[in-house]
Amino acid sequence: MADNHITAEHGAAAVEPTSFEFDAQSNAAIERILKKFPAGKQASAVLPLLDLVQRQMKRQTGSAWVPRVAMDETARRLDMAPIRVYEVATFYLMFNTKPVGTYHLQVCTTTPCWLRGSDQVVKTCRDVTGIKGWGETSADGAFTITEVECLGACVNAPVLQVNDDFYEDMDADSTKALLEALKRGEPPPVGSMTGRQGSAPDGGPQTLTTLAPSTGD
Amino acid sequence: MAKVTVDGIEVEVPNGSSVLQACEAAGIEIPRFCYHERLSVAGNCRMCMVEIEKAPPKPHASCAFPVNDGMVVHTDTPMVRAARRAAMEFLLINHPLDCPICDQGGECDLQDQAVAYGKDGSRYAENKRAVKDKNIGPLVQTVMTRCIHCTRCIRFITEVAGVPDLGATARGENMEVGTYVQKALGSELSGNLIDLCPVGALTSKPYAFTARPWELRKTDSVDVLDAVGCNIRVDTRGPEVLRILPRLNEDVNEEWLGDKSRFSIDGLKRRRVDTPWVKRDGTLQKATWPAAFAAIAAKLKGVAGARIGAIAGDLCDAESMLALKDLMASLGSQNLDCRQDGAKLDAARRDFYVFNSSIAGIEEADAILIVGSDPRHEAPVLNARIRKRFVAGNIPVGVIGPTGDLTYKTQHLGDTPSVLAALIAGSLPFAEVLKAAKKPMIILGQGALVGIDGAAVLAACWQLAATVGALSAEWHGFNVLHTAAARVGALDLGFLPGPGGKDLAGMLGGGVDVLWLLGADEFDTSKIGANTFVVYQGHHGDAGAARADVILPGAAYTEKNGTYVNTEGRVQRGQLAVYPPGEAREDWKILRAFSEVAGHPLPYDDLAALRARLEQVNPVFARVGFLPRFACTDQTAPVGNPTLASTTPFPLAVANYYKTDQISRASPTMTICTETYVTPKLAAAE
Numbered sequence: 001m002a003d004n005h006i007t008a009e010h011g012a013a014a015v016e017p018t019s020f021e022f023d024a025q026s027n028a029a030i031e032r033i034l035k036k037f038p039a040g041k042q043a044s045a046v047l048p049l050l051d052l053v054q055r056q057m058k059r060q061t062g063s064a065w066v067p068r069v070a071m072d073e074t075a076r077r078l079d080m081a082p083i084r085v086y087e088v089a090t091f092y093l094m095f096n097t098k099p100v101g102t103y104h105l106q107v108c109t110t111t112p113c114w115l116r117g118s119d120q121v122v123k124t125c126r127d128v129t130g131i132k133g134w135g136e137t138s139a140d141g142a143f144t145i146t147e148v149e150c151l152g153a154c155v156n157a158p159v160l161q162v163n164d165d166f167y168e169d170m171d172a173d174s175t176k177a178l179l180e181a182l183k184r185g186e187p188p189p190v191g192s193m194t195g196r197q198g199s200a201p202d203g204g205p206q207t208l209t210t211l212a213p214s215t216g217d
Numbered sequence: 218m219a220k221v222t223v224d225g226i227e228v229e230v231p232n233g234s235s236v237l238q239a240c241e242a243a244g245i246e247i248p249r250f251c252y253h254e255r256l257s258v259a260g261n262c263r264m265c266m267v268e269i270e271k272a273p274p275k276p277h278a279s280c281a282f283p284v285n286d287g288m289v290v291h292t293d294t295p296m297v298r299a300a301r302r303a304a305m306e307f308l309l310i311n312h313p314l315d316c317p318i319c320d321q322g323g324e325c326d327l328q329d330q331a332v333a334y335g336k337d338g339s340r341y342a343e344n345k346r347a348v349k350d351k352n353i354g355p356l357v358q359t360v361m362t363r364c365i366h367c368t369r370c371i372r373f374i375t376e377v378a379g380v381p382d383l384g385a386t387a388r389g390e391n392m393e394v395g396t397y398v399q400k401a402l403g404s405e406l407s408g409n410l411i412d413l414c415p416v417g418a419l420t421s422k423p424y425a426f427t428a429r430p431w432e433l434r435k436t437d438s439v440d441v442l443d444a445v446g447c448n449i450r451v452d453t454r455g456p457e458v459l460r461i462l463p464r465l466n467e468d469v470n471e472e473w474l475g476d477k478s479r480f481s482i483d484g485l486k487r488r489r490v491d492t493p494w495v496k497r498d499g500t501l502q503k504a505t506w507p508a509a510f511a512a513i514a515a516k517l518k519g520v521a522g523a524r525i526g527a528i529a530g531d532l533c534d535a536e537s538m539l540a541l542k543d544l545m546a547s548l549g550s551q552n553l554d555c556r557q558d559g560a561k562l563d564a565a566r567r568d569f570y571v572f573n574s575s576i577a578g579i580e581e582a583d584a585i586l587i588v589g590s591d592p593r594h595e596a597p598v599l600n601a602r603i604r605k606r607f608v609a610g611n612i613p614v615g616v617i618g619p620t621g622d623l624t625y626k627t628q629h630l631g632d633t634p635s636v637l638a639a640l641i642a643g644s645l646p647f648a649e650v651l652k653a654a655k656k657p658m659i660i661l662g663q664g665a666l667v668g669i670d671g672a673a674v675l676a677a678c679w680q681l682a683a684t685v686g687a688l689s690a691e692w693h694g695f696n697v698l699h700t701a702a703a704r705v706g707a708l709d710l711g712f713l714p715g716p717g718g719k720d721l722a723g724m725l726g727g728g729v730d731v732l733w734l735l736g737a738d739e740f741d742t743s744k745i746g747a748n749t750f751v752v753y754q755g756h757h758g759d760a761g762a763a764r765a766d767v768i769l770p771g772a773a774y775t776e777k778n779g780t781y782v783n784t785e786g787r788v789q790r791g792q793l794a795v796y797p798p799g800e801a802r803e804d805w806k807i808l809r810a811f812s813e814v815a816g817h818p819l820p821y822d823d824l825a826a827l828r829a830r831l832e833q834v835n836p837v838f839a840r841v842g843f844l845p846r847f848a849c850t851d852q853t854a855p856v857g858n859p860t861l862a863s864t865t866p867f868p869l870a871v872a873n874y875y876k877t878d879q880i881s882r883a884s885p886t887m888t889i890c891t892e893t894y895v896t897p898k899l900a901a902a903e
Contacts, residue, residue, distance in 0.1 A: 068398060081381035086397040090386040 321417030354401030379624025446783025484884030491799025522549020530736030531701030534779025537804035547817035551718030555707030561671030584654035590662020672857030
């Protein structure tokens, strides 16, 4: 321990950028966010700021992740100890501390999705992208597959979240079609892949199709 | 106050106490891992479960449950026992069974409590988790697989040490305690993490695999590597000091200890002087005690008292300094000095040179001005107390001098003595802050006193203290922070130039013919006159020994029964833990033996008689351990013209915290610390 040099213990040391600065768009957002918190309590803005980091990285590099230098910059902006930001950034799995592919495939494998066939979705994702394990990125840098817990769309299970968008009612075929479309750079419309509206029943409304007759009393 | 009944024992505890504190007041021990009385409450280990009547019928974490008047608590019911057993089982799921190779073995909270609440087998058949060890510097060894996530280390380093480097990253089973970005902990108090860790996750790196706690002989003593006088326990095996741990003393160090004081012990085994040496034909040669004494006595013959001088070092015990002073008096010499750094201390009155507010008194202060001192590096434990006060109530702290990050928010007022003049005149806003404070403190460091206008700075600080109302019948806010453990004791003894005597500067450059150095290495020995005959009495072959004509091997602080006076003026006693190596002897005995050879035998033959003489010289030595608080009864200022002309910035008294004395300079651990912490900082400054 002769030198005190900083090397990333976690994350990808090799791709770690040497510096990070919030761009104009992020700075405008920071200004807006900080106004929500009383003076001296700006540390509360750490979550929205880390989200801004991830979005800015997506804009700038095509990969939505939070590099360590950006955590340091966030700490500086919010007058916090850097370790407090590291704690938050590593606690929430929505923050990627390693670079991810252009399309971050987040497959829900929690019970409802699993019962409805998330295993098929996972298998198809792996077959099409050639990725073997969780959290890995495909060779072309297009996809990263992550296993996530309940995304709150159980009614339309199984769910596959791509970056910020939900694709629902997935099965092997629709997953394959979705990934092929993404490969071509043509993301299909979000929502149910079986065409149903929102969480409405399959094949259209089945109840309350007519006005209830008045019972009259 | 709230009345609480714990297992049928009725106790009264202050409102806002936790149930755990009430249980302790009732004398009932509650097992715990995460709870620590000096840290914030985390409540995450779930070991301190108790049952509380009329509360929801479930076990409650007593550390985080506030008491209520009339509360009835049960600490030993089937529910409580089952809850603690369950908590223990969960903790042991991922804890390795490597006690036989773990340094914590024998003094491990988890081990001890597993005896009470553990099971003989595990129901967990899956793989245990393994965590990569972290490198957090040269002092603290990590075995993170053993970590039970109590977060004591995180809370200590953030709250007490004020260096938020540690945190818990990731979550759930992946949670890890560490720095995230690999780096050495930047705290001078990092050794305390080893004491705090209830398991073997954080252990001492230099002490790794050295000994088992039950092999060690424990001796209560006092630390001398800074002037705080931290209470320590010296753990020894055979002739070796193996480790030093802090001992609880609420008034001095609470239960903390600085890294230098804890880890310098390997310096006690290196560069030691273990036999007398006498210079013959230009080179030092090993000699016997009689030969060494004869050489000195022969040299002293015919030398006038005024041509003999003595300088006391920074680690000396009061007994040896008194013996040396008496010896010098019998030889007719008034040339004595203990201020190796040349600090212009005024020994006319005791409150001119001690830390009058007392260390515990820091917690009462409501404004602090630090002058020419870097308490973080001069007295890390005292600095932690200032930080404790700061955290409790965000008090204004002003700093004059080139001080770095003190771990609390400070207001930098300038670097030069002239700022003091501005404060006295009231032309700086901080003067109003001090005036408005009920109990303002002025802490004067040695850096402020070593300059040519040191006496003026001392007088100016006193005048400022008087101006802002720090000197009253209720509060004495004038404080001198020393860096040398021997200094206050020496001043109490009057180890200073007598009438017509020469001070340190006067004795150098041929001012005396015979110079007796009692462990004095901290001044420029090359300035000693070429014809001066130098007797070095001490325990390390350092600067003084290199210049000496006769070397008398003395005892280090762990090897003698000695009295030390800390910066507050608190008289404390260190005890002999091991015997001095080789021919080395306790220092006062050396002086007593020599006095016989010199023909002026000193009038004490044992330690009791010498201590009686100490009390006779200054009655403060009769009051061991206890320090009454004094108010300021006399506002007469120390000598020195407080009108300051100098605009030279205050120098720092301690350039490298890890190497300040003979022992730490000889310590390989402190060398590694210097390379880790100080060298990169110096390189960055260039």
